[in-house]
Amino acid sequence: MSYKGAHVQDSCVLERRLRPIYDWLDAGNYKKAIQECDKVLKKSPNLDRALALKALSLLRSGKESSCITILDSLTEKQLADDAILQVMTMCYRELQQLEKVSQLYEVALKVDPTNEELHTHLFMSYVRSSDFKQQQKAAMALYKLVPKNPYYCWAVMSALLQAIRGEGVDHPKKKSLLLSLAERMIDKLIQENKLEAEQEVQLYIMVLEAQEKYDKVLEVLDSNFGTKLSGDLPQLRLVYLKHLNRWPDINVLCKKILSESVDRWQIWLSYLKSVFELYISNNHSNNHQQDLADVPDLDVVDDTPEKAHEFICKLVENGSDNGFLMRGPYLARFELCKQMRELNKGDESAECLLGDPMELFIEYFRKFGHKPCCVSDLREYLELLDGERRLEMAGKLIREVGITSTNIPQTEQQMQRHICALQLSRLCGSHANLSAELIKALVTALSYHYLHGHQEYGAKLLSTDQAPADAYTLLGAHFLYDLHRMTGTSQPLLLAIVLLKYTLKNSPCNFHLKLLLLRLYHILGSGLNAQTIYDSLDIKHLQFDSMGYAHCSMLSSSGNFGLASTLFDTTVKFFITNYKDSSDHLTFSYKYGSFSKLSEFMNFQERLGCSFHYANTLVEKHFVSFVHCNTIEQVWALDILNNSKYMSETINWDKLIINHNYNVYVSWDPERINGPIEEWKETKDHNERDSKLLYIKCTLLDCMQSALSIFKAPEHRRIDQLKAKVVAWKETIKGNGVVEDSEHKLLCMRLLSKLGSYMRAPYLQVLGAMFDVVEAVYIDDMEQCTQVIAITKEAVKAMTSDICEALTGESKSPDVYITRKVNLEHLSYVIEILSNVSLLCLVCWEIIKNSQCGASKKAKKKVDNSTRESITNLVMCVKEEITKLDEVLKPHTNELTPLIVSKMGSTIFDDLNEQLTAMNLSEEEGSVADILTKAYAVTIKELRTVLKTKSKFLSCIS
Amino acid sequence: MTTLRPFTCDDMYKFNNVNLDPLTETYGLSFYMQYLAHWPEYFQVAESPSGDIMGYIMGKAEGHGDNWHGHVTALTVSPDYRRLGLAASLMNFLEDVSERKRAYFVDLFVRVSNKVAINMYNNLGYIVYRTVLEYYSGDPDEDAYDMRKACSRDVKQKSVIPLTHPVRPEDID
């Protein structure tokens, strides 16, 4: 810069003058920041940093184009002042124009080619845009300038990434060239005796591994370099020994590790794998006997199941690691049994060696039955027993615990064992075919056990401890859900809520109770109550993605558009911020040399960006914004109008991934023996339905976007684009045909996809006709217009009369809660449709206004007037229908509570009360009905407000 | 079941059964990523045979001169897998790494109300080095114990002579 000489002195003054701008920026007050910039720029109009800061402030206050103008002018100046470049970098990152950052630094380096900092920034800019090739070049240039090891390693890593994630992926030749280049680069370091740091050794191993040079990796591990690694060396060696099929070595190494610590499960798995590999290959090459005489035990290779059994038994006998009870060797026996079974299908060799597997279960239960993990440990091996024997075992375990209908656990341990036996029984299918009466009796017993367990063993617990007796309630809730499925009534669900709420009062921190409550409230369509529970779970950060779906996706279809809108915003914000930040983590990895994490970070970034939940929330968010659009100004300020692309084009459909965390929902359903929930067929079907639904909604959103921004498109393409989008949407819907609802069988599964109910709502009838109206108005075809308006009116009337009829019939329905839920869902769709209709009416209106101004159409004013009339007529009709619906909803907000409760007095609550009294929970009676009814009334009130504003909105355009 | 393996980003998608525990904090993504990028060897997880996360430990190495030490940032075990020695072996691992890095001691902060954890750390050889006033914000704020255990490099056990006065959060280095 020109004033370089006086730099030091000046820079203090400069910092002082610029400070306030940074402060306003930090405080998020961009208007003030702009004012401050202008103040500084008035005095020194050529102060580029102030200009850059102004660009940033403009950008953050939404003035993108003014920002870009300044950035362009600054770019022309070919600056090399890093402070300015940093600010510009921020702008470009926020504008998502990463390549511009690299260009900036390329230019800067031409001005100031020996500046280490600028070189580093250039390198990092390529990291952010995943341009591995340029990364490598930049790193080498940097190393030539400043020969430090880390820079050199950056170059090696960049070459490696090119090979495994860049162009090498599709070009095997290039891949091997790049990899051998990387290896040679490291060899050079070694020759110069410069390979020192742990990270460098790791990088070396990564390069060798990518070339499958496992022998060489083992050499490195055994050499001096190995001592630099802080990971677990033997465990590392195992990885590479396995690649090389060196089973005897693996066997001996595992034995050594296990005899030092018997509880290392992965090592047990490797050990048994090696035993069977050896056993199988020995069988082929006919027993060659080892001469065992002088070899110490541990160095003997165990190559038969018998030897493995002996080894396990020895470790079991030797007992514990530093006093703790270790599950490892006991579980190893199950694994041995399983593998023998798999190897010798149908023969009895496993039984000959290990005895009746049932005995293994019973022994394990005796040892670990007082630990909650006993159930999930054994679950993995229950398939060793067939259905019948499972039942037999379950019976034995229950008897083993000694609790019958006439006695209660005498100690906390006995209670834990009782719980464990009950959970295993459920897993084994003992409760699969119970009658309703038996289930009721069982639930009553469980609630007694809960009360007793809580009183006896819960009193001394801290509020942060997990109370063991809570497990009785959890089980009880699952049984009640079974009962609900059997009877199709809501009563067992209410009962489950009572039980869970009661338990939650005693154990306010138990998240299992909350997760079940969340689910049950949603099953009953009570989004508002679900929200209270959701809040208490304190879901945040990545949990938005891993757990948010269970709640988020249910809110708008239960009529809670307000709540949905807030949660959608938070969720989308989480994704956007973190997706942007994720390139920071890559730069940290280079900075700290944690090269092994780079690929992992990149995969994670992709997983986050391709989250199904993210895409779904984005789409839903727009529809909710339509519902909440109350004035014409709000319409033209809708977010969707800022999108430069159509939503369906921005979603990476092939890569969408469901990041839902299933295993946090505990349950003991027999189905769980068949593997993790995410792999069940039902789960996959469900996911597929959800994807279909998202696609339908997304194509409709495209139509809405196209219609709302019709004047943005070049004139000759306006209507064609809309037509194309509408055709795509209609075809998507028709392609799905009629969709039957699937069944929600188990509480641990995600709630049902809404595809079925959505398809039954008259989206196609009403909105399909409405798009035709838009088109007819646009091409100014009066005849067609009259015709499609008539169709639209009919469709809207049919829609409202359907829902009104359903709502009026609600109080007569045998099970109010179930009916309400169905109606509320339907009502939400209707309101969403009406919101879209309102927007489209506005679009028609704009088209008419536009053509009347005579911009392009030639003197068609007469026709315009009649078009205008028919649109007004349509708007009036929609308004009337809205009023009708609103009237029908009125009694659902006021009189409802007493009405429904008295109604239920005869049908539902008799039985419920009885059951509650039997469960000693009668004081809670009615309260659940109350909160459900209150929440329902609040939701209906909210929906009525929406309807009223829609009506007002329509008044403005006619 | 104490085979530990390095914690990976994907584990964050399935650690809810552990993190929903009231004494375990779920941090922002960047916080975990920073640890993964900077101290990957200090971030370990224990997985059950059924694939659940049983518990994990997250830590770092920091400090200058004879203050060079290992620090436990988070240690947690799922309620279903407690009292099986898991936390003990996770701590053991972190101490080993710190030994290899030639640290002088290992330290950690714990809520003064967290009796279970304090008792456990005591049993593992940690002493209360000092009290940090109002270290945990909340309603009301809560004090922390800064607990320490000397590594072999601190032959004279200088790092574990308890302070007699409590300190304020801004005074800890």
Ligand SMILES: CC(C)(COP(=O)(O)OP(=O)(O)OC[C@H]1O[C@@H](n2cnc3c(N)ncnc32)[C@H](O)[C@@H]1OP(=O)(O)O)[C@@H](O)C(=O)NCCC(=O)NCCS
């Ligand atoms: C503290 C915590 C990590 C302990 O995990 P753990 O795996 O159950 O602990 P271990 O089995 O390794 O226990 C080691 C020793 O600590 C002590 N201990 C652990 N839990 C205890 C308890 N609930 N009551 C009494 N002593 C206990 C015992 O001396 C135990 O040895 P022992 O079982 O042979 O008597 C676990 O309770 C937890 O995750 N709590 C919530 C998160 C938390 O508080 N973290 C610490 C924040 S700094």
